[in-house]
Amino acid sequence: MAGHSQFKNIMHRKGRQDKARSKLFSKLGREITVAAKMGMPDPNFNPRLRAAIIAARAENMPKDNIERAIKKSQGGDAESYDEVRYEGYGPGGVAIIVEVLTDNRNRTAGDVRSAFTKNGGNMAETGAVSFMFDHVGIVEFNADVASADAMLEAAIDAGADDVISSETGHEIYTAQDALAEVSKALEAKFGEPRKSALIWKPQNTLAVDDEQGEKLLRMIEVLEESDDVQNVYANFEVSDSLMSKMSA
Secondary structure, eight states: OHHHHHHHHHHHHHHHHHHHHHHHHHHHHHHHHHHHHHSOSOGGGOHHHHHHHHHHHHTTOOHHHHHHHHHHTSSTTOOOOEEEEEEEEOGGGOEEEEEEEESOHHHHHHHHHHHHHTTTOEEEOTTTTGGGEEEEEEEEEOGGGSOHHHHHHHHHHHTOSEEEEETTEEEEEEOGGGHHHHHHHHHHHHOSOSEEEEEEEESSOEEOOHHHHHHHHHHHHHHHHSTTEEEEEEOEEOOHHHHHHHHO
């Protein structure tokens, strides 16, 4: 009986993983479609589309899915999405930015507001917390592509603003308008990055205790489960033990 129960638990976890992967592919595909529709459907001439494809490849999204998402952007019957940014505060006063791509603003606004209010947070006006973040470009590589010194030198030559190297990888930060150029220069030297995107980088982080942190992480999880939510950014720090507990 225990073995049967364990098997069911494994299958349940696999089902959740498959569902999460399907949701992730859907979000990646939506970003590819929007990027291709806003610019050219050729990633060589559309930096946003190139970044979206890199993100999709990093998650092992099948090539057919990527090509299908690009094709969806072409033609008069192509789906139309609005880009919207929501801002607010989570448990512990943590500042949160939520980026969405939606075909129904009313539905999405309701979903995001519900995620805030039901998890100890509150929505705020646009601009209420974004001043606590820098809107910058980031290019990421695995740690084994270069030493910290080699990456720093290459990033400076490419026009980057900052580099943070650790055992988990290299993070290269750029001005918004320099992202495409820096990413292209570093790719020529080290191969395709694992990420190239515009992000909201917190200027400072706020430490929260485990009780507040658990509520906050569950709130972020609820937000990320929304089909319309593309990215969630927050300026917090929690303990390693809590992160291990929540990811178990």
